[in-house]
Amino acid sequence: MSKATLERGVNILKEQIDAPVAAFFSSCVNCGLCAHACLFYTETCDPAMTPIHKLEPMRRLWEQEYTLPGRIKKWLGLSKPVSDAELSQWSKLAYQNCTLCGRCSMVCPAGNDISYMIRKFREGLSAAGHAPEGLIGATTRAVKLGSPMGVTMKALNAQAKHVTADSGLEIPFDVEGAEYMVLLSSMEIINYPEYLQAVAKIFDQAGKSWTISSEAFEATNSGIQIGSSDIAAELVQRVVDAAEKLKVKTVISPECGHAYTAIRWEGPNLIGRPFTFKVQHILEVLDDLRQQGLLQVEGVEDGRLTFHDPCQLVRKGGVIDEPRNLIKMVVEDFVEMKDHGKMNWCCGAGGGVSAIEEAAEIRLKAFNRKKKQLSRLQVDGLVTACANCRIQIEEGLEENDMEMPVIGITEMLANHLVEKDTGGEKSS
Known part of the structure; x- marks a missing residue:
C-alpha cells in the first residue's frame, strides 16, 4: 500500500464525517446496548463485534480532526494516527462482520444510526484499497x-x-x-x-x-x-x-x-x-x-408457516404490513417469530457479506440466531421476500440438518392464482 493511496483513503474517510456522523460520535455514551442487538456479537460473544467498536479508526479520526481535546492529544503525540495496518484490520469488522442491517441503530438510546456510519466507513476503506476481493x-x-x-x-x-x-x-x-x-x-x-x-x-x-x-x-x-x-x-x-x-x-x-x-x-x-x-x-x-x-387466489398452503423479514425491506424500508397482507391470503396457519417486523434478526448474509468468501464461517455462525428463532416455533416452512436471505437461510438450514422448505412470497402467490377463463382454454 503506497503512502499516497493511504492518504487518499484517510482523506476520503475524513470527508465522510458529515454532521450526522459527528453528532453520533459526540453523543455515544458507550453503553454497549448495540452489541446485544448485533447477531455477530450475540453469536460469538466477541467484544470486537460490538457495532460502535467497528468504527474505532473513524472515531479517532473524528476526534483528532474535529474536537479540541483530540487536536491537543494529537499535537502532544498522545493519539496515534490512523495507519494502513489498522484500516486493514478493521476492514474485516466493517465488511465481514456487519450486514448493515440497522438493528443496532434501533436500540441506541442516543438515536445514533450506526449502520449509516459503517456505510460511511466503508467509503474510506474502499478508497484506501481495503475492500474484500469478493x-x-x-x-x-x-x-x-x-x-x-x-x-x-x-x-x-x-x-x-x-x-x-x-x-x-x-x-x-x-x-x-x-x-x-x-x-x-x-x-x-x-x-x-x-x-x-x-x-x-x-x-x-x-x-x-x-x-x-x-x-x-x-x-x-x-x-x-x-x-x-x-x-x-x-x-x-x-x-x-x-x-x-x-x-x-x-x-x-x-x-x-x-x-x-x-x-x-x-x-x-x-x-x-x-x-x-x-x-x-x-x-x-x-x-x-x-x-x-x-390478485385472485384460491386454496391455501399446507402446514404452519412463518415469515423472515428482510432487514432492508422492513426495518429500513418500512414495508411491514404488505408481506403479511399477502401471506394471509393463502396461509391459514401463520405464526410470527418472537422478534419480527422492524426488530427482526438479520439472516447474516446482507450488506455484501454473502459475496465475501472469507466470511463463510462467520456468516453461518451468525445464522445461529435465526436457527434459534425457528427452533422455538416448530413450523413447517418459512416464507421470505429476499433472494439473498433465501440462499443464506437454505444454506444455514442444511448446515444445521434442519429440513424446512423456504419460498418467496411472489412465487407462493403465483402458485395459488385462479386460472383465467380464456373461452374454453385456460392459462395460469
Missing part, C-alpha cells in the same frame, strides 16, 4: 457486465424462453410505455428463475403491462455494498436512463433488500435529482393489486 470482483462485474454475478442478457433470455415454454407467457423486453419496468437480481435469474415466471403469471392475471429493459435489468447495487458512491450512482443511473427511455410509470425492485434501499431511498440522492417515475418493491405492487381486487 466485493471488488462483484463490483467490477457490475460495472463492466451489468451484473455482480456476471449474468448477461443471454442468460436472462434463456430463462425467459423457459418461462414461455412452461407457461405459454411471453416475457416482454424493451416495451415502451409499459406501466411497470421489472428489475431482477442475479440470484433470482440463476438460483430462483421461478420468480420471473411468477411475475409473468401475476401480471397476466391482473391485466397489467410490464417490461424488462435489456439495458438495465439488474437490481443489485454492489456500489452501496462495497462503499463507493460513484459506482453506486453509476449503477442507479443505468436504471434511471432505461426507465426514462421506456417511459414507464413505475420501476419494481425485486425480492432483494439492498436493491430496494439502493434504488428507492438512496437513488435520487446518488444521482442528484428526483426520479420521473415511481419506485416500489414487488410486495408493494402485489399489495396494491390485492387492494384493487386484481
Whole structure:
C-alpha cells in the first residue's frame, strides 16, 4: 500500500464525517446496548463485534480532526494516527462482520444510526484499497457486465424462453410505455428463475403491462455494498436512463433488500435529482393489486408457516404490513417469530457479506440466531421476500440438518392464482 493511496483513503474517510456522523460520535455514551442487538456479537460473544467498536479508526479520526481535546492529544503525540495496518484490520469488522442491517441503530438510546456510519466507513476503506476481493470482483462485474454475478442478457433470455415454454407467457423486453419496468437480481435469474415466471403469471392475471429493459435489468447495487458512491450512482443511473427511455410509470425492485434501499431511498440522492417515475418493491405492487381486487387466489398452503423479514425491506424500508397482507391470503396457519417486523434478526448474509468468501464461517455462525428463532416455533416452512436471505437461510438450514422448505412470497402467490377463463382454454 503506497503512502499516497493511504492518504487518499484517510482523506476520503475524513470527508465522510458529515454532521450526522459527528453528532453520533459526540453523543455515544458507550453503553454497549448495540452489541446485544448485533447477531455477530450475540453469536460469538466477541467484544470486537460490538457495532460502535467497528468504527474505532473513524472515531479517532473524528476526534483528532474535529474536537479540541483530540487536536491537543494529537499535537502532544498522545493519539496515534490512523495507519494502513489498522484500516486493514478493521476492514474485516466493517465488511465481514456487519450486514448493515440497522438493528443496532434501533436500540441506541442516543438515536445514533450506526449502520449509516459503517456505510460511511466503508467509503474510506474502499478508497484506501481495503475492500474484500469478493466485493471488488462483484463490483467490477457490475460495472463492466451489468451484473455482480456476471449474468448477461443471454442468460436472462434463456430463462425467459423457459418461462414461455412452461407457461405459454411471453416475457416482454424493451416495451415502451409499459406501466411497470421489472428489475431482477442475479440470484433470482440463476438460483430462483421461478420468480420471473411468477411475475409473468401475476401480471397476466391482473391485466397489467410490464417490461424488462435489456439495458438495465439488474437490481443489485454492489456500489452501496462495497462503499463507493460513484459506482453506486453509476449503477442507479443505468436504471434511471432505461426507465426514462421506456417511459414507464413505475420501476419494481425485486425480492432483494439492498436493491430496494439502493434504488428507492438512496437513488435520487446518488444521482442528484428526483426520479420521473415511481419506485416500489414487488410486495408493494402485489399489495396494491390485492387492494384493487386484481390478485385472485384460491386454496391455501399446507402446514404452519412463518415469515423472515428482510432487514432492508422492513426495518429500513418500512414495508411491514404488505408481506403479511399477502401471506394471509393463502396461509391459514401463520405464526410470527418472537422478534419480527422492524426488530427482526438479520439472516447474516446482507450488506455484501454473502459475496465475501472469507466470511463463510462467520456468516453461518451468525445464522445461529435465526436457527434459534425457528427452533422455538416448530413450523413447517418459512416464507421470505429476499433472494439473498433465501440462499443464506437454505444454506444455514442444511448446515444445521434442519429440513424446512423456504419460498418467496411472489412465487407462493403465483402458485395459488385462479386460472383465467380464456373461452374454453385456460392459462395460469
